[in-house]
Amino acid sequence: MSVLIFIDQADGHVKKASLEALSYGAKVAEQLGTTAEGVVLGTVKEDLAALGKYGIKKVHHVANDTLNHFDAQVFTGVIAQAVTAANANVVIFSNNVDGKAIAPRLAARLKAGLVSGAVALPNTSNGFAVKKSVFSGKAFANIALNSPIKIISLNPNSYAIAAGEGTAEVAPLNATVEASKVKVTTVNKVTGEVPLSEAEIVVSGGRGLKGPENWGLVEDLAKLLGAATACSRPVADVHWRPHHEHVGQTGLAIAPNLYIAIGISGAIQHLAGVNRSKTIVVINKDPEAPFFKAADYGIVGDAFEVVPKIIEAVKKVKGMA
Amino acid sequence: MKILVCISKTPDTTAKIAFTDNNTKFAQDGVQWIINPYDEWYALVRAIELKEKDPSIVLHLVTVAGADTDPVIRKALALGGDEAIRINADSQDSFYIASQIAEVAKQGSYDLIFTGKETIDYNGSSIGGMVAELLNLPYVSLATKFDLNGTTATITREIEGGEEICEVQLPVVVSCQKGMAEQRIPNMKGIMGARTKPLKVVEPAAVEALTAVVSFELPPAKAGVKLIPADNPAELVRLLHEEAKLI
Numbered sequence: 001m002s003v004l005i006f007i008d009q010a011d012g013h014v015k016k017a018s019l020e021a022l023s024y025g026a027k028v029a030e031q032l033g034t035t036a037e038g039v040v041l042g043t044v045k046e047d048l049a050a051l052g053k054y055g056i057k058k059v060h061h062v063a064n065d066t067l068n069h070f071d072a073q074v075f076t077g078v079i080a081q082a083v084t085a086a087n088a089n090v091v092i093f094s095n096n097v098d099g100k101a102i103a104p105r106l107a108a109r110l111k112a113g114l115v116s117g118a119v120a121l122p123n124t125s126n127g128f129a130v131k132k133s134v135f136s137g138k139a140f141a142n143i144a145l146n147s148p149i150k151i152i153s154l155n156p157n158s159y160a161i162a163a164g165e166g167t168a169e170v171a172p173l174n175a176t177v178e179a180s181k182v183k184v185t186t187v188n189k190v191t192g193e194v195p196l197s198e199a200e201i202v203v204s205g206g207r208g209l210k211g212p213e214n215w216g217l218v219e220d221l222a223k224l225l226g227a228a229t230a231c232s233r234p235v236a237d238v239h240w241r242p243h244h245e246h247v248g249q250t251g252l253a254i255a256p257n258l259y260i261a262i263g264i265s266g267a268i269q270h271l272a273g274v275n276r277s278k279t280i281v282v283i284n285k286d287p288e289a290p291f292f293k294a295a296d297y298g299i300v301g302d303a304f305e306v307v308p309k310i311i312e313a314v315k316k317v318k319g320m321a
Numbered sequence: 322m323k324i325l326v327c328i329s330k331t332p333d334t335t336a337k338i339a340f341t342d343n344n345t346k347f348a349q350d351g352v353q354w355i356i357n358p359y360d361e362w363y364a365l366v367r368a369i370e371l372k373e374k375d376p377s378i379v380l381h382l383v384t385v386a387g388a389d390t391d392p393v394i395r396k397a398l399a400l401g402g403d404e405a406i407r408i409n410a411d412s413q414d415s416f417y418i419a420s421q422i423a424e425v426a427k428q429g430s431y432d433l434i435f436t437g438k439e440t441i442d443y444n445g446s447s448i449g450g451m452v453a454e455l456l457n458l459p460y461v462s463l464a465t466k467f468d469l470n471g472t473t474a475t476i477t478r479e480i481e482g483g484e485e486i487c488e489v490q491l492p493v494v495v496s497c498q499k500g501m502a503e504q505r506i507p508n509m510k511g512i513m514g515a516r517t518k519p520l521k522v523v524e525p526a527a528v529e530a531l532t533a534v535v536s537f538e539l540p541p542a543k544a545g546v547k548l549i550p551a552d553n554p555a556e557l558v559r560l561l562h563e564e565a566k567l568i
Contacts, residue, residue: 072453072461072462097462101460104415108450108454114445114531116415129535134442134537139338139538140538141534142535183487183488185475189483195481249358249441258568272441281561305551309554310557313558317558317568
């Protein structure tokens, strides 16, 4: 028996969300008194043996370059073979874009119970139950997994990366790879920007910023902090900002360490997407804005006066001024 | 060409989230039920747009729910679609729901199956992928654009830090999100017409759920906001740097 973790990569590099999944999976294995192993697909530019420091003993590598393009159907077939190779009874994914596409397929294929959006380690004191986020961040549910094989997909930014000592054995896996029925024609990636779902700090703007021409404030602060930028739904709806920046109940749900909301009132639908953030800062000129009730730090004031001063103060802290 | 759109009912986005029966059941008192926004605004409306362009398309809706969901299904039919199929069962877990939908999909031989990217209550993001696997079909998740040219679909989907455009031959399962279409309000003609559209009720297949809810819990309340005077934003930066150690 083992715990198998899917190691998601982009352009040959292991994603941060997968380092969280590895750390989590290693801990699950320890809880179950078994070992943790990883599986990675496609061409990798990193030293896979070094992933041992996250607590895994072995990395199954399917180094077939047709796997450099993601296809949920093809990946599921390959990972199912890795589950057999590792004799895994628990499979861990990050609940990121790829995990959301593969984990359910693998669950259906293996008739394995799936908890998607896990936020904590399983409770194995009486069976096997995993806590997950439900009602778009407004509550949690403890879900019992009753099948022989169990699949967990871990919400990004929910479990801290734990690096120690260790080297993993790299085991090439000669898996059958089906032909993909999905032909990728174009990939448009914004390089150099922090992906919103993986960002540790997010700076977000709302209607209080009055127009897209004022987003320089948000971008300047984000750049200084190494943060990703986001926005509220009304802002995306009027196309001040692209849809993929929309965080909230019907947009992306995020859980950064620090969420800075500028000119966002904090409607319940917005809070649903951001209330798993560890620290929330709200800057709003309306002292009655509901967001202040969900915030850790707040400034009641005009963003156009306050934010430039924050930018100056951050520069000082970072020794840039 | 036949399209199947999977819909689910969810509590309204402003519903108060509370639990009863020793925190094992969602408190339904006074809750307004709506069609899950991703299913309605993106999956259903995009399917309706495809049918408007090509009226020969047959558009069916499917849901797994008890009879109390019929008013929500009628609301969906008021937006569009030829027929709804209600699989007469309380939803259990995602594998149970997906298995039921896959049964209906097999019998109807659909060319295209749309789901929302997730429901706003369970947030499983699982039905599309599971249905695709059970039918052995390709699955394109988190789609933001969808176009059809004969039997070739061109789909734009979200990836981390960007988007990917792909082509796939039908049949395919697609999960839909913002960008696919714009929310619509049903008109009077649609509402009247929905009353007489077929709403077929089918009995569920024998499937065992693989997971079960043990209990619900609410997040701990926040300690309260620490307000910093507007004339001294540097104090906020100091607190974030020295107290919270976040920057």
